Amino acid sequence: MATLRLQVVPVLQDNYSYILDDGKGAFVVDPPESAPLVSVLRSGGLVVRGILLTHRHGDHVAGVVSLLREADVVDGVVVYGPGEDGEIEGVTARVVGGDSIDVLGVEAGVVAVPGHTRGHIAYDLAAESLLFCGDCLFSLGCGRVFEGTFEHMWQSIVRLRALGDDRRLCCGHEYTLVNGAFALRHDGGNGALRGWVQEAETLRGRGLPTVPVVMGDERLRNPFLRADDVALQRVLGMEGASAVEVFTFLRQARDRW
Template sequence: MPLEIVTVPCLSDNYAFIAHNPVTNDTAVIDVPEAGPIQSVLEARGWELGKIFITHHHSDHVGGVEELRTHWSPRVIGAKADAHRLPALDVEVEEGDEIMIGGEKGRVIDVSGHTMGHVAFHFPGSDAVFTADSLMAMGCGRLFEGDADTMWKSLSKLAALPQDTIVYSGHEYTAANARFAMTVDPENPALARRSGQIEAARAKGDATIPSSLAEEKETNPFLRAGDPAIRSGLGMEDASDAEVFAEIRRRKDNF
């Protein structure tokens, strides 16, 4: 049975995700921007928190870890490469390592770029990948520490996951990302349709997270650096995919 995954809005535009194994009753949370909303969901459902998975060190992803640790004493899992600046870890992981929520097996993917040491957590049995600020709905994270080549390689790993994978990313940035996407991929009918759906959802106050990997590959310009129409529009027909990605990221930074 796949994990039951609950999207929890936090802070002004962050998301945490609670993953519950209904067979074993094991429960984990992926990233903790703040403790209160997560604790409220756990208590309302009667779930005991056993694990915290951390994607990267930024405060809007780890700010509530210690409060949850005090309340439930969960095991905290994060990247070995980032351990020096994460909350104290009980388990340090690297790319390819196996992780578990109850009997559900997942694996760690190094998705450095936004930060170095950023990881994603892929649970293929539940068709779920938790990407935080690497691959985002209609976008990707700013390159605060890594370079464009590093981020392109990270996004390419995620793009290679099965098409039906659901992407659980860390922020409600989708509407702004869609507006930018239209400037570099204006002739994409799938993008036009999705942009309209996003506007309608946000007008009702609905979340646009999670999204499917299939729709990201159809509409997210940061995964589409090889698309001939985008390359032509940028005047970069002969550039490498990484170079095209770098130009898209540069334009988004100045959008």
């Protein structure tokens, strides 16, 4: 049963940070700026105990130092960051895939998901069905492969998928509608995909986030999670191709789109 509250905080243009709290203490995930987070923390009377960073890109980490300066909303903060993604200012505990950390009394597993960056990690709170996946996986899409190979990225996505259908994916960006338009071009007959795009349009029309999304739902509608699904391979005219070939085709088409 979930014991922590999750708040989705829109930051910058289309990024999301997240705040987890137990009523007093809080953990912040991927802060690129501090002001929107500080205002949520203050209004909730919350004190930050930890920060989780998924990868080194500025639109996920640039707010760490300024957040730590806000003395009234921080106390004894541990800043967890990827151990294999270069230097990130403010990080005090470098972690890698296989590590396990304590988040307000809940165990969080660190999962290595290279591809977007070489040291990208995700944080898996199994007891809360929460997965902070940064720029590895989005609703109806996945991150660009900047470092590493398409095969690395596909294996990273498979690793996240294997964690379980119950996981609520806390993604780093609001990309659902643009990803949805791309997915519909290739898999327009998919009812689960069409239904979610419609729902997402309604949410966005009201200014609401489309995240988190549930892994079990995404498995039916996100083409990047279905590169090994024969039904999708048939739709793409790629029957008999390997999952990596299908994934590569989709990712390259999305890059050009």
